[in-house]
Each structure stands twice: as structure tokens, then as C-alpha cells.
Amino acid sequence: MQIRIAKIRLLILTGIGIFLGGCSISDWYNGYYVERSAISQSQKKEANYYNSESPEMQKLRKQNDKYCIDLAKKPENRVARAGYPNGVINSGMYTNCMYDRGTPTYETWAGMQQKKRDEERRAKGKRVM
Numbered sequence: 834m835q836i837r838i839a840k841i842r843l844l845i846l847t848g849i850g851i852f853l854g855g856c857s858i859s860d861w862y863n864g865y866y867v868e869r870s871a872i873s874q875s876q877k878k879e880a881n882y883y884n885s886e887s888p889e890m891q892k893l894r895k896q897n898d899k900y901c902i903d904l905a906k907k908p909e910n911r912v913a914r915a916g917y918p919n920g921v922i923n924s925g926m927y928t929n930c931m932y933d934r935g936t937p938t939y940e941t942w943a944g945m946q947q948k949k950r951d952e953e954r955r956a957k958g959k960r961v962m
Contacts, residue, residue: 879939894936901930 886894904910905927911920932941951961 878943882939882942890936893934897931897934897936901927901934904930 883891883894902922905923908919910923910926912923913920928938928941931938937945954961
């Protein structure tokens with residue numbers, strides 16, 4: 834009876850030791866939690882960007898999205914990539930098409946905002962990376 838209890842305790846202590854030794858709290862916080870938090874914040878900002886558009890702009894975005902996806906999916910516009918014999922959609926062409934037609938994607942809009950902030954900082958004489 835004593836041996837059985839000792840084996841269970843040893844197994845539990847070994848499991849706890851492996852768990853705590855393999856992943857510290859700071860590793861979990863800096864790796865998993867922060868990444869998940871950054872992703873959720875980015876998704877909220879993207880949703881706010883698209884939801885703040887007027888109904889007319891949303892309708893135009895749907896039309897442009899359909900047109901630009903069809904354009905980027907055409908066989909002559911696909912990008913050759915290893916493992917994909919028919920190529921993949923040309924995402925750069927899609928992004929540029931949406932921007933040229935007046936409905937930039939969230940990523941394009943965020944990049945434009947970053948450029949504006951950088952220009953303002955340069956005008957103030959601050960260093961911009």
C-alpha cells in the first residue's frame with residue numbers, strides 16, 4: 834500500500850517538474866499571451882475600419898472586391914509558387930486594384946496612416962526608423 838502511494842506521488846511530482854521546467858510563466862506570457870492579444874487587437878481595429886464605412890462605400894467595396902478577385906485569379910495573372918502547379922492568387926494585384934478603385938484594404942489604409950505619421954515626425958525633426 835505504501836509503495837503504491839509513493840509511486841503516485843512520484844509520478845505527480847515528476848509531471849509537475851517537467852511542466853514547470855519546460856515552460857516558465859514569462860515564456861508563456863511573452864510568447865503565447867502577447868501574440869494572442871496583439872492578434873485580437875488587430876482584428877478589432879480591422880473590423881472597426883470596415884464597419885465604419887457608409888452603406889454606399891460598403892456596396893462599392895463589394896463590387897470592387899468581386900472585380901479585383903476575378904482579375905487577380907485569372908490564369909495569366911497568377912503567381913507561380915512551388916507546390917502549386919496552377920499558381921496562386923496575385924495578392925499584390927488585388928491590393929493595388931482595390932486601392933486604385935477607391936476602396937483600399939485595411940492593411941493598405943494602415944500603411945498609409947503610418948506613412949503620414951512618419952512624415953509628421955520627420956517634419957518635427959525626429960528620427961524615423
